[in-house]
């Protein structure tokens with residue numbers, strides 16, 4: 001009965017294939033889990049295309065940025081709360097307009113706020129801080145304006161280029 005023999009051999013082939021499929025499937029599963037795990041690990045930091053940090057008492061980020069919209073992946077690595085502000089201004093970073101309390105006058109018409117982390121960020125805290133508009137080429141200053149921090153050195157001149 002050639003027909004039945006053929007069926008039996010098909011059945012054997014299927015049994016062999018099942019083993020192979022199981023191995024291939026298992027390998028794929030491990031690969032998918034590995035990729036998923038690495039993505040999960042990589043996405044633990046704040047989202048953003050420009051890394052920015054504060055410490056006691058410095059603001060650090062790239063000194064030159066491309067024009068356009070950005071999101072700062074901001075981390076406060078200091079031991080006290082800090083914030084991240086970015087102003088467009090023609091004034092050098094060490095000569096910003098002051099209020100009588102000694103902090104930067106954020107309401108000054110000489111400063112144009114283009115990014116703001118909002119509330120003070122706790123030590124170890126992170127925030128994704130998007131620019132409020134597409135950054136035009138020009139001069140900017142990044143600041144932490146929590147009381148006294150500007151005078152402690154928390155200012156950084158940044159240039160936006162085409």
Ligand SMILES: [Cu+2]
Pocket residue numbers: 054081082083144145146149154
């Ligand atoms: Cu600060």
